[in-house]
Amino acid sequence: MKKSFGQKTIITPLPVLILATYDENGVPNAMNAAWGGQYDVNEIFVSLSRHKTTDNLLLKQAFTVSFATADTVIESDYFGIESGRKVNKIEAAGFTVTKSEVVDAPIIDQYPLTLECRVKELQDDTNGYILIGEVVNMTADESILTDGEVDLGKLKAICFDSSANKYRVIGEAVGDAFACGAALIKK
Ligand SMILES: Cc1cc2nc3c(=O)[nH]c(=O)nc-3n(C[C@H](O)[C@H](O)[C@H](O)COP(=O)(O)O)c2cc1C
Numbered sequence: 001m002k003k004s005f006g007q008k009t010i011i012t013p014l015p016v017l018i019l020a021t022y023d024e025n026g027v028p029n030a031m032n033a034a035w036g037g038q039y040d041v042n043e044i045f046v047s048l049s050r051h052k053t054t055d056n057l058l059l060k061q062a063f064t065v066s067f068a069t070a071d072t073v074i075e076s077d078y079f080g081i082e083s084g085r086k087v088n089k090i091e092a093a094g095f096t097v098t099k100s101e102v103v104d105a106p107i108i109d110q111y112p113l114t115l116e117c118r119v120k121e122l123q124d125d126t127n128g129y130i131l132i133g134e135v136v137n138m139t140a141d142e143s144i145l146t147d148g149e150v151d152l153g154k155l156k157a158i159c160f161d162s163s164a165n166k167y168r169v170i171g172e173a174v175g176d177a178f179a180c181g182a183a184l185i186k187k
Contacts, residue, residue: 010162010163011162012159012161012162012163013159013160013168013170014034014035014159014160014161014162015034015036015037015067015157015159015160016032016034016067016068016076016157016158016159016160016167017032017033017034017036017046017065017066017067017068018030018031018032018033018065018066018067018068018076018079018108018111019031019033019046019053019063019064019065020063020064020065020066020090020097020105020106020107020108021053021056021057021060021062021063021105021106022056022060022104022105022106023052023055023056023059023084024059027084027088028088028090028097028106028108029052029053029056029084029088029089029090030079030084030089030090030093030095030108031051031052031053031079031080031084032068032076032077032079032080032081033046033047033048033080034160034162035047035048036131039132042134042135043120043132043133043134043135044065044115044117044132044133044135045130045131045132045133046065046130046131046133047128047129047130047131048128048129048130048131049127049128050128050129051083051084052083052084052085053084054122054128054129054131057119057122057129057131058122060104060105061104061118061119062100062103062104062105062116062117062118062119063103063105063117063119063131063133064100064103064105064106064107064108064114064115064116064117065114065115065117065133066107066108066111066113066114066115067111067112067113067155067157068111068157068158068167069111069112069155069156069157069158070156070158070169071156072110072111073158073167075093075094075095075110076158076167077167078092078093079093090106090108095108095109095110096108096109096110097109100116100137101137102116102136102137103116103117103118103136103137105117107139112140112141112143112144112155113138113139113140113141113144113150113155113157114138114139114140115133115135115137115138116135116136116137116138116139117133117134117135117136118133118134118136119131119132119133120132120133120134138150152170153172153173155170156169156170157169157170158170
């Protein structure tokens with residue numbers, strides 16, 4: 001038996017993306033965004049309302065995206081419930097930044113994995129913006145590498161569970177992509 005819920009949307013996993021930008025005074029800001037994902041090979045998209053972050057995106061045409069982790073869940077949620085219009089959230093969270101070498105945006109030191117992006121499109125619609133970013137570089141802490149490559153098993157990234165308003169850790173690997181299904185291909 002299945003239960004019908006009418007028009008209700010659950011997509012899982014929703015990422016917990018932390019967008020970091022600079023304002024006109026060089027003050028770094030961070031916001032939490034779950035309505036986004038990969039748009040093309042080296043492009044990402046995020047659906048945004050109007051925020052301090054979108055003001056900064058319009059100004060600097062650059063941002064970074066880091067992945068919230070189990071170890072940073074409190075700070076990452078905080079970045080989604082207070083506005084940088086009122087307070088320097090990065091300072092308030094006790095976090096620090098290093099300026100990206102390739103785009104005019106801050107890399108938040110406490111996140112192990114970060115994409116450095118230039119704004120490709122910032123489409124204004126009545127509710128806000130659709131941001132499309134081109135990834136120009138990626139940086140990762142040594143702590144999440146195995147044999148020199150990013151190992152997501154070490155990242156402890158979290159996703160946003162919109163059905164229960166919880167953050168969940170992204171868990172263990174259960175199969176090899178493009179491979180485990182081959183067991184069902186008829187010879
Ligand atoms: C779990 C979570 C997910 C969120 N996802 C989005 C999102 O995808 N798009 C958006 O515009 N705001 C989203 N928000 C809200 C912003 O993060 C929030 O309004 C924030 O204060 C904006 O920061 P800023 O004003 O410093 O830019 C989310 C908040 C939380 C807690």
